[in-house]
Amino acid sequence: MINVAVIGTGAISSRHLQAYLTFAQECTIKRVADIDLAKAEKSISENQLDAMASDDYKTIIEDRSIDLVSICTPPSTHAEIAIACLEAGKHVLVEKPMAASLEDCDKMIAAAQENGRLLSVVAQNRFQSSWMKLKKLLDEQAAGRVLHAQINSYWWRGLSYYDLWWRGTWESEGGGCTLNHAVHHIDALQWMMGLPTEVHAMMSNVAHQNAEVEDISMALLRFESGALGQITSSVVHHGQEQQLVFQCERGKLSAPWDLYGSIAKENGFPQRDAQLESEIQEAYDSQDEVSYEGHTGQIENVLSAIAGQSELLVTGEEGRRTLELITAIYASASRGIRVDLPLDSDDPFYTKRGLLESVPHFYEKSASVKDFEANEITTKGNY
Ligand SMILES: NC(=O)c1ccc[n+]([C@@H]2O[C@H](COP(=O)([O-])OP(=O)(O)OC[C@H]3O[C@@H](n4cnc5c(N)ncnc54)[C@H](O)[C@@H]3O)[C@@H](O)[C@H]2O)c1
Structure with a gap:
């Protein structure tokens, strides 16, 4: 059984959680973390998980039982969190875009290689x-x-x-x-x-x-x-x-x-x-x-690669x-x-x-809202 954690429980995280739930024979969601604890707790109740919530991703790093982490936080945080997870011996599936720079991508790939863990970047389409x-x-x-x-x-x-x-x-x-x-x-x-x-x-x-x-x-x-x-x-x-x-x-x-x-x-x-x-x-x-589309298809591939049954389709090198x-x-x-x-x-x-x-700064950001009530998301065109 592969023990899973999800870091960042905003809009895209439910695609990951629902996909892991699809493969309940292969994996169990043990932990979720978000800097906003209420959001982590809400995702547990909404997805009916038997998991622990925390407001600090480091609780996941410290939990030796976690094998695989989905990172669903904003892009500028991906590298730091992914490297910490990989160095703690966890496999990582990180949301797109892989990181904010090629330098960060190279550090993530090196952390995966040095620790013998899998690093996959979401490209669910x-x-x-x-x-x-x-x-x-x-x-x-x-x-x-x-x-x-x-x-x-x-x-x-x-x-x-x-x-x-x-x-x-x-x-x-x-x-x-x-x-x-x-x-x-x-x-x-x-x-x-x-x-x-x-x-x-x-x-x-x-x-x-x-x-x-x-x-x-x-x-x-x-x-x-x-x-x-x-x-x-x-x-x-x-x-x-x-x-x-x-x-x-x-x-x-x-x-x-x-x-x-x-x-x-x-x-x-x-x-x-x-x-x-x-x-x-x-x-x-x-x-x-394909048997499963989108995030579910990619998560099936990641779980199967961890089990040694498939090649990882979207590696860190591909994301880079x-x-x-x-x-x-x-x-x-x-x-x-x-x-x-x-x-x-x-x-x-x-x-x-x-x-x-x-890079040019076209305009200054003029407002900052913590969350939208409509937490909808579109992840693909009509193919
Ligand atoms: N694959 C896709 O089609 C797709 C679609 C939308 C978003 N995304 C990607 O998913 C990621 C998240 O996007 P979103 O739309 O879900 O954003 P969101 O703002 O809805 O959710 C992000 C969550 O991360 C939490 N967070 C921020 N910093 C954190 C930290 N250091 N530790 C723990 N939690 C932290 C926030 O509180 C928030 O709940 C982004 O990289 C985005 O590009 C991918």
Whole structure:
């Protein structure tokens, strides 16, 4: 039996708690902690847990019976808490974004390696059938090589979103929509295509006069293969129509699932390739559906990896790669120049301090509320 603890019992924590409860044969939730003890106690009663509440995560560090910790606290706290857990011999599942800097990611990865523990970073959208199937078709080059990738990480958030106490500052949230919303789609891009070698980006804050951070960024990418890509990260897009679109040599593959094949007529003009489309559709349909989606799917993977039965799908190294691309977008947009990957550890953007000294402050945070009554959360688009 794997003994579990959850640190931070705000909006996202119930996804973790409910997922652990799904696997009651494999694990038991023993402890929850939040700096606000009342929230920890509320999560115990709401989720009907037989667990202890505390207002200090160190009680979890000190409890030798805890094997696995989910960290669901604001981004700026992830590294400190994760490293303390790993050094105390616990496996860690940390919410996205992995940390506020690449330096912190490297310290977390080192702590996991030195203590022989597993470190996984939440990327729950990977655990859905449509993305798994798309990834496999891209790996198999079902429509040929990828020539162009288009990542539309379109979200919409009103002004009050940035009033939550830890949001809207570079110090505490770590960044704006590129880091905190597009992280899901940027993770998907690097998972499906690897990292680009060049990034050119611009960012702005066009509609949130109460936040230091960006509410839109656009990045152009070049991959080693010669393919180009583009990522739009936004919280000003009405309707939140999120998409991953891969233009390959012989056809387009995308999520939400869509497919279009072309062949050239004698004069080079396009003709729809119905044969290719039916072959690819068959390959898509013949793949298994995932057993569990979202956080439940990722937590199943983590529990199974701890038991030695599966490979961990989203490792610390994977979480770091996603943060490296996000950091390169911030570096390029802040400096107004092209940034090459991999980023060196002597680049100012490698550290949180260097990032804080280099990024633009669009506006000052104007309000700070402790909690919203509506504790709702959206974790994915409609795929
Ligand atoms: N995977 C997803 O789709 C998804 C969606 C939303 C949020 N998140 C991530 O989850 C994390 C939490 O976000 P949220 O929306 O639940 O925020 P939240 O503010 O609702 O909850 C965070 C909780 O952490 C507690 N906390 C803060 N510092 C702490 C500390 N040092 N020790 C113990 N508790 C502490 C707060 O009191 C609060 O209850 C963030 O990293 C966020 O980016 C992920």
